[in-house]
Amino acid sequence: MSFSAPPPAVVPLLPESAPFTAEQRAWLNGFFVGIFAPGAGTPMPIPPDALAALTQSGDLAPPEGLEPQGNADADDGAPWHDPSMSLEDRMNLAEGRPLRRRLMAAMAQQDCGQCGYVCETYADAIANGSEKRLNLCVPGAKTTLRAIKTLVEETSAPPAKAEPATSTMIPAKAHAPAPKPLGYARETPVEVTFLSRRKLTKEGSEKSAYHIEFDLEGSGLDYAVGDSFGIYPENDPALVDALLAEIRAPADFPILDRSLRDVLLSDVALNSAPDALFQLLSYITGGDRRQKAKQLALGEDPDGDAAHLDVLGAFEKFPGVRPDPEALIECLDALQPRLYSISSSPKVTPGRVSLTVDHVRYNIGERLRHGVASSFLAERAREGTKFRAYVQKAHDFA
Ligand SMILES: Cc1cc2nc3c(=O)[nH]c(=O)nc-3n(C[C@H](O)[C@H](O)[C@H](O)COP(=O)(O)OP(=O)(O)OC[C@H]3O[C@@H](n4cnc5c(N)ncnc54)[C@H](O)[C@@H]3O)c2cc1C
Incomplete structure (x- = not known):
């Protein structure tokens, strides 16, 4: 298996010797992300001990999922836990390790907490089946998602099945995750x-x-x-309206009991165009355009613009395409x-x-x-x- 992706940008952070507790460092680092980081939204690495405290990592359910959790790898030192390392190098270091460790290596190693876990506990939760969403690693974005999907599909478990609007799910002997307290987890806003x-x-x-x-x-x-x-x-209503105009879809097209415009505004991410969208485009275009869409769906970059294609940008690249609105929504990631x-x-x-x-x-x-x-x-x-x-x-x- 080979993975390649550019190493993520590393932003300097408060050193561990700074006169703050781990939790104070975590808070300050998060704050600095927003204020000082170039292209804020790419969180910087935060010390694992601090982030473990920021998240409720103790809720992991017992091992009943894709892979039992043992402690044989407990002292492997996670040498891949370095956000400046390329995905390929991280995966090489984790080669031959249990699935949960290879899944951890696929994460962006930033321990940013946006998924509701740290990298290690998110990987554990996928491996033991208590977490079915494979696409929560915001800084790892599409490259991490592809690597996780590959790993999950390579296990002896039945292959992952796509779910509508982001919840890329894995079938597993999963038990229900512990209920999250109302208002204190991303699942219970x-x-x-x-x-x-x-x-x-x-x-x-x-x-x-x-x-x-x-x-x-x-x-x-x-x-x-x-x-x-x-x-x-x-999402920005102007962006939603531009997308509706580009695909010539009626704003009031019904999606279950809501309008297409409403679903585009509040349910789905319109930034980075997901692989599934290019797959859809490959089904409804032909010739060269179809080949390009197929390449983009595989993570290739035929025209050197893949990194900048948001959902509107993807349709502008394939002008005149009119997807079925329901199919479009199913291809997009959750906001x-x-x-x-x-x-x-x-x-x-x-x-x-x-x-x-x-x-x-x-x-x-x-x-x-x-x-x-x-x-x-x-x-x-x-x-x-x-x-x-x-x-x-x-x-x-x-
Ligand atoms: C624990 C934690 C605490 C945080 N605290 C704060 C805080 O106190 N204040 C704060 O402002 N933020 C904070 N952040 C960051 C915040 O969560 C968001 O990520 C940030 O506001 C951007 O979100 P957005 O939806 O506006 O941007 P998004 O729509 O998510 O867009 C951001 C993305 O745009 C792209 N991008 C940005 N600039 C460029 C560029 N120049 N060229 C190309 N692409 C680019 C990058 O892919 C980037 O990831 C924190 C993050 C974490 C994890």
């Missing part, structure tokens, strides 16, 4: 209310950072200094929540939570691209806008 935003950076500054406030009243949410706040954003380090203290502003958010914007060709969540917070949310949100706890923050 509650409703919170957007209160206000205030721009922190000066006009003309290269970065645009905002102080954002939410009202937690009625949500049942509580937090402590050091926790992170997860929010489910909505993922984003984490933000909480910058308020419940003692100072009880019932409210504040965030410091960098507005992600960048140009690809002629089109200005906007970060989904940061632009929702920085531009589109209005006082009273409801968000689905959760608190990701950082335990034992000193």
Whole structure:
């Protein structure tokens, strides 16, 4: 098996010798991601001990899934746990190890917590069958997803079966995962209310950072200094309308009991075009276009533009294609929540939570691209806008 992908960018982080506890370092590192990282949204590596504390990694169910968990590999030192290493090198280091270790090597090694786990516990959960979603590694993106799928398909378990709108599932002798507390996990968000935003950076500054406030009243949410706040954003309506126009699909096309436009706004990711979308395009095009779509579906890059193809960009590349709206939705990934380090203290502003958010914007060709969540917070949310949100706890923050 061979995997190749460019090594992920590594962003400097607070050294372990810095005068902070592990949990404080984790919180600060997350905060720095948003404010200082080039192309924020590519989280930096956070020390595993700190991130283990940030997530509820103790919930792993007993070994009944794809592979029993033993402790034979417990002291293997995970030499692949280095975000600057290429995927290919990581997989080579894990070659011959149990599935759960090879799955761990496939993760982006950033321990960013966005999946609700750290790299090791997410891999364990897939291997033991308690986690069926294979596509939660945000920094690993499509290359990690492809590697995980390959590993899962290579096991003796029945092959993975695609599920609609992201939940790439694996059949396994899986037991139900432990229920997550309401409002304290990405799976159990509650409703919170957007209160206000205030721009922190000066006009003309290269970065645009905002102080954002939410009202937690009625949500049942509580937090402590050091926790992170997860929010489910909505896509930019202008982007959704441009996509509908490109594929000439009616906004009110019914998808179950909702409209196509509504599903595109709030359910599916419109950034990086998934392999499944190119597969769909290969079914409904012909000739050279079909060959290109097939190559893109396999992770190849025939025209050197694959890294920049979002969903609209994919349809612009194959103009005139009109997919069936339901098939389109089934090909797209679910819109993922984003984490933000909480910058308020419940003692100072009880019932409210504040965030410091960098507005992600960048140009690809002629089109200005906007970060989904940061632009929702920085531009589109209005006082009273409801968000689905959760608190990701950082335990034992000193
Ligand atoms: C634990 C944790 C804490 C965090 N805390 C904070 C915080 O306090 N404040 C904060 O602002 N953020 C924070 N982040 C980051 C935050 O979660 C989001 O990732 C960030 O806001 C971007 O999300 P988005 O939806 O706006 O952008 P997305 O729609 O996710 O787009 C971001 C993606 O756009 C692409 N991109 C960005 N710039 C470029 C470019 N120049 N060229 C090409 N592609 C580019 C990259 O692929 C990047 O991954 C934190 C993350 C973690 C994991």
